[in-house]
Amino acid sequence: MSELALEIKGLRKAFPKVVAVDGLDLEVRKGEVFGLLGPNGAGKTTTLEMVEGLQQPDTGEIRVMGLDWKKHAQEIRTRIGVQLQATSLFNKIKPREALDLIGGYYPKRRGTEELLDLVQLQEKADAYHITLSGGQMQRLALALALVNDPELVFLDEPTTGLDPQARRSLWDVVRRMKAEGRTVVLTTHYMDEAETLCDRLAIIDHGRVIATGTPASLIADLGLPSVVELSFDGEAPDPTPFAARLGFAVEAREDRWEIPAADPKSLLPRLLEAAEATGTIYQQVHIRRATLEDVFLHRTGRSLRD
Amino acid sequence: MNNGKLLWRQFLMEWTLYSRDRGAMFWTFLFPVLMLLGFGVIFRGGDAPKMPVAWVQPAVMQVKDQAMLDALAQFPSKLEAMTPAEAEAKWQKGETAVQLEPTPDGFHMKVNSYLIAQGQMTAQVVQQAFLMAQAKLGGQPLPKLIPVSVESPGHAHETNYAAFLLPGLLGLNLMSMGLFAVGMVIVSYREKGKFRRLAVTPLPKWVFLLGQIMHRLTVVLLQSAVLILVGALAFHIHNQGSYFLLSLVMALGTACFMALGFALTSFAETSETYGAISNLVFFPLMFLSGVYFTLDAAPKWLQTAVVVLPLSPFLKALRAVFNDGSGLQGQMLGLGIVAAWTLIFFGIAVKRFRWA
Numbered sequence: 262m263s264e265l266a267l268e269i270k271g272l273r274k275a276f277p278k279v280v281a282v283d284g285l286d287l288e289v290r291k292g293e294v295f296g297l298l299g300p301n302g303a304g305k306t307t308t309l310e311m312v313e314g315l316q317q318p319d320t321g322e323i324r325v326m327g328l329d330w331k332k333h334a335q336e337i338r339t340r341i342g343v344q345l346q347a348t349s350l351f352n353k354i355k356p357r358e359a360l361d362l363i364g365g366y367y368p369k370r371r372g373t374e375e376l377l378d379l380v381q382l383q384e385k386a387d388a389y390h391i392t393l394s395g396g397q398m399q400r401l402a403l404a405l406a407l408v409n410d411p412e413l414v415f416l417d418e419p420t421t422g423l424d425p426q427a428r429r430s431l432w433d434v435v436r437r438m439k440a441e442g443r444t445v446v447l448t449t450h451y452m453d454e455a456e457t458l459c460d461r462l463a464i465i466d467h468g469r470v471i472a473t474g475t476p477a478s479l480i481a482d483l484g485l486p487s488v489v490e491l492s493f494d495g496e497a498p499d500p501t502p503f504a505a506r507l508g509f510a511v512e513a514r515e516d517r518w519e520i521p522a523a524d525p526k527s528l529l530p531r532l533l534e535a536a537e538a539t540g541t542i543y544q545q546v547h548i549r550r551a552t553l554e555d556v557f558l559h560r561t562g563r564s565l566r567d
Numbered sequence: 568m569n570n571g572k573l574l575w576r577q578f579l580m581e582w583t584l585y586s587r588d589r590g591a592m593f594w595t596f597l598f599p600v601l602m603l604l605g606f607g608v609i610f611r612g613g614d615a616p617k618m619p620v621a622w623v624q625p626a627v628m629q630v631k632d633q634a635m636l637d638a639l640a641q642f643p644s645k646l647e648a649m650t651p652a653e654a655e656a657k658w659q660k661g662e663t664a665v666q667l668e669p670t671p672d673g674f675h676m677k678v679n680s681y682l683i684a685q686g687q688m689t690a691q692v693v694q695q696a697f698l699m700a701q702a703k704l705g706g707q708p709l710p711k712l713i714p715v716s717v718e719s720p721g722h723a724h725e726t727n728y729a730a731f732l733l734p735g736l737l738g739l740n741l742m743s744m745g746l747f748a749v750g751m752v753i754v755s756y757r758e759k760g761k762f763r764r765l766a767v768t769p770l771p772k773w774v775f776l777l778g779q780i781m782h783r784l785t786v787v788l789l790q791s792a793v794l795i796l797v798g799a800l801a802f803h804i805h806n807q808g809s810y811f812l813l814s815l816v817m818a819l820g821t822a823c824f825m826a827l828g829f830a831l832t833s834f835a836e837t838s839e840t841y842g843a844i845s846n847l848v849f850f851p852l853m854f855l856s857g858v859y860f861t862l863d864a865a866p867k868w869l870q871t872a873v874v875v876l877p878l879s880p881f882l883k884a885l886r887a888v889f890n891d892g893s894g895l896q897g898q899m900l901g902l903g904i905v906a907a908w909t910l911i912f913f914g915i916a917v918k919r920f921r922w923a
Contacts, residue, residue, distance in 0.1 A: 315766055315767065335769045338767065338768060338769040339769050341767070343767040345760075345764065349761050350761065350764060351761060363764070363765075363768055366765075366768040366769055366770040367768070405764065409768075
């Protein structure tokens with residue numbers, strides 16, 4: 262038995278107008294929560310769909326718990342749990358029926374009532390699928406992903422479109438999966454979700470992995486643990502004269518300037534002086550810890566939200 | 568903006584959106600042309616199509632018979648002379664629309680109840696020829712018409728013409744169910760991603776497909792039962808044969824056309840394309856089945872080729888049971904063809920079916 266839950270080498274998938282996945286390598290260890298972080302269109306979903314057997318890669322190798330899709334497709338399917346980005350079920354199926362039906366496809370299955378309790382869907386268990394709210398549909402999709410007691414669970418943007426409370430309760434379910442010894446691979450474009458939930462992450466852009474590591478190590482690798490932000494009323498002005506005076510790189514973002522800094526305390530007096538000298542009228546100065554957003558920005562020059 | 572401009576912009580936008588819908592473009596412009604070309608090529612003969620008449624050769628040719636033949640030659644008819652045995656064999660296969668038989672003192676004409684539209688047109692022509700022949704012979708002071716009987720290939724007579732329509736209706740209904748209803752649902756579900764959730768499970772495709780077919784099969788049988796019941800109560804149309812054989816033939820036909828529908832779904836990405844493909848299959852199957860008119864005017868190769876198509880043997884078996892009350896002895900080859908198509912279609916469906 263391999264120690265890796267998932268192993269991807271040189272994965273590539275091109276569509277008529279775009280190369281969605283372009284030579285992607287990845288290793289996920291057993292028992293960890295692994296995040297694929299990247300902006301929309303980075304190739305996260307396409308990657309996941311190839312791993313789940315929904316799409317054929319053009320080239321590259323995928324091993325799921327050491328198994329190859331070409332030879333062991335049915336065994337892989339019985340051992341993985343999948344939450345699709347949009348789980349579109351038949352309009353008039355009820356959650357309880359859906360869990361019973363899909364659970365019946367597997368040799369090993371968890372009880373429908375237990376799953377309904379887990380995702381807190383008991384009160385909607387006998388309502389038509391089409392009448393469920395977005396959050397309830399998402400929770401049902403999560404329960405369906407767990408119906409076969411899977412070793413490896415794939416969650417594609419599990420919290421997109423959910424309110425903060427629903428997100429938190431979903432995070433709890435993911436933490437419980439990890440506590441039960443399952444491996445979880447999830448995609449997200451929320452950096453807070455990636456930071457709080459994932460043991461390790463791969464940052465993906467343009468169909469490639471541009472960085473891998475724990476959230477803490479990825480931020481530490483930046484070498485710039487803090488960011489000083491100057492915010493403006495309206496759009497941020499051209500920072501060139503200010504940056505020249507300060508002697509540090511300054512990045513303008515919408516309504517603020519960001520100055521990555523190793524030691525923000527010693528930077529502050531010089532910053533105030535430079536603002537005075539260049540006649541910069543800012544609203545607020547704010548010092549914050551660097552986040553995965555900054556890691557992404559630093560590596561790609563773009564924001565996750567772009 | 569004034570309303571005139573508004574109207575113009577609305578009109579242009581409708582055209583723009585319409586021109587981007589490839590399915591609609593196909594249906595409006597290409598499909599009718601394709602049909603025209605297809606039928607044009609098949610039925611081009613130079614002259615207007617001649618109406619086929621089966622002429623049962625009398626043992627002794629009388630003067631009135633020769634006069635009739637001469638008169639018929641003036642009309643766009645195509646006489647096919649045959650012995651009584653040959654005529655009967657062709658009649659029982661359901662391939663004769665009108666059969667003309669000299670009797671000692673006149674003629675008798677039989678019109679196939681299933682090809683009634685074509686048959687009645689032909690019968691009128693024969694009647695006119697008969698009037699002409701009588702005038703020429705000059706012996707009859709008051710012209711007469713040939714007595715006509717409407718019969719099925721199994722020689723069932725029925726004063727209620729609707730009785731002959733019912734099996735055809737049942738058959739056509741289940742073919743369109745299989746091709747349009749079921750196939751369209753599958754394609755639109757696939758389009759909306761409703762099968763993706765199933766695709767990541769170990770559910771075998773054939774179980775899913777066969778489950779679908781079994782469900783639709785029972786729906787169609789129930790639906791047919793309702794039609795038969797209403798036919799019996801409202802119009803006193805009764806199944807002349809065994810209900811068991813009728814269900815058997817219906818089930819086989821349903822399975823065949825459902826499997827065809829499923830097989831076709833794998834060639835269409837969108838419901839628009841599916842509409843195009845299924846119609847492209849449906850219309851030729853219907854027109855070339857020989858069910859609504861005989862194919863005597865078509866080239867020989869086509870007449871040979873269409874023998875293996877599944878609609879015609881299926882409807883023939885259905886009508887043989889329902890209207891003629893006969894067993895399936897004479898239908899075995901035809902039903903074998905239908906069964907073979909069912910297996911082929913199902914094989915293609917399972918092999919090519921995609922969840923997403």
